[in-house]
Amino acid sequence: MSLLVTDLDNTLWDWFAAWHASFSAMLQKLSELSDIPQHQLEREIQEVHRRRGTSEYSYLLNELPSLLSKHPTSKPSEVYDEALHIQNRHRLRNTKLYEGVKETLQELQRRKVPVVAYTESVSYWSEWRIRRTGLDGLIKVMYSSPDHDFPTGVSVHQLRTQPSSAYGLRKTVHKHVPPGALKPNTEVLRSILSDFAVSPLEAVYVGDSLMKDVVMAQELGVYDVHARYGVSHDRDGYNLLRRVSHWTPQDIEREKELSTRPTVTPSYVLTEGFSQLLAMFNFEEA
Ligand SMILES: [Mg+2]
Structure with a gap:
């Protein structure tokens, strides 16, 4: 891989x-x-x-x-x-890496295997979390949603209160997916593969969502891995998220329905943690 x-x-x-x-x-x-x-x-x-x-x-x-x-x-x-x-x-x-994540990414870097991140979260907070967790540079390219709107008449620069060196990433290249392009979006994944000139059979995709991550990887024929350790079981907390999130009632209904009828079977499952990836696949430089 x-x-x-x-x-x-x-x-x-x-x-x-x-x-x-x-x-x-x-x-x-x-x-x-x-x-x-x-x-x-x-x-x-x-x-x-x-x-x-x-x-x-x-x-x-x-x-x-x-x-x-x-x-x-x-x-x-x-x-x-x-x-x-x-x-x-x-x-x-509370923003911290799961156990073994950093070591695994360091090992992949040592083997010269590029790691690409693909998130639906908005630009600003994704960069903040990458900096906060010390992953700047361990991830070669991050694809995120563009930022949300700013209040009318205000630019991002006016809202920043610290010198510009306090923002952004130094080593990880940050690219944006088209606004509103939500997972599962095979076009985005396809373009990531083509940016790296890698075929689906040479790539591994890992994520915690069966419906968004695993489905997308399977549709494209990329090796799909379910990060099962990342699935939260905090029901009360999740209900609060439902009550305040930007999801539409249709989004919530669809998600509820899908979660009660799991029709997606992941090809690989990480039960313990991220580092299990290293034992599942032979990662080496292209
Ligand atoms: Mg996720």
């Missing part, structure tokens, strides 16, 4: 656990400080997320109607700075 394509969230790190820890702490603090019930905030948050097409919208608080009407002359993000700090603290603490 001369190319590894990997999903990021819940394959290299536990995105869901970090999201839940940070978001629920923020929500609780926000409700406490503003005296607005959580369920009302949740409803408004979902509307903003749907409008922005992401559940990781950085300017969320400034677009919540009940906060805006409560503070007509100031920015909610400033008034509720404490809630955002708590969110940030939990995000930092």
Whole structure:
């Protein structure tokens, strides 16, 4: 095998656990400080997320109607700075690689086998997580969704508060998939293979989602691997994500239906961790 394509969230790190820890702490603090019930905030948050097409919208608080009407002359993000700090603290603490991920990527680098990441998450937070987990450079190219919209009249540069060296990736090349191109999208995977001049039978694709990752790899005839260790069993946390995420009711229904009737059988399964890949395939330089 001369190319590894990997999903990021819940394959290299536990995105869901970090999201839940940070978001629920923020929500609780926000409700406490503003005296607005959580369920009302949740409803408004979902509307903003749907409008922005992401559940990781950085300017969320400034677009919540009940906060805006409560503070007509100031920015909610400033008034509720404490809630955002708590969110940030939990995000930092909980964003970490699964065991064995870094060592496996280092071994592939030693063997000169390129690793490509393909994520549906937006650009800004994907870069943040790559930096945070120390994977800048261990991943050769990352394909992500473009960033969400910025508030009207504001550019990304105006929103950045630190020098530009604090943002972006130094070694990993970052490319964007077309906006709205969601997994399973075999065209994106096909273009990754062609960028590296690798045939499907020389590539391995690994991801935690049967419906998105495994299906996509199988459709293209790439060796498909299910990162089963990344599947979360936190039902309550998942229900919160459903209530506030940008997913449409149709998305949620489809997902519920598919999860009760698993029709996808992965060819390879990682039960223990990412490093099992090294024993499953013979990775070597093309
Ligand atoms: Mg994933």
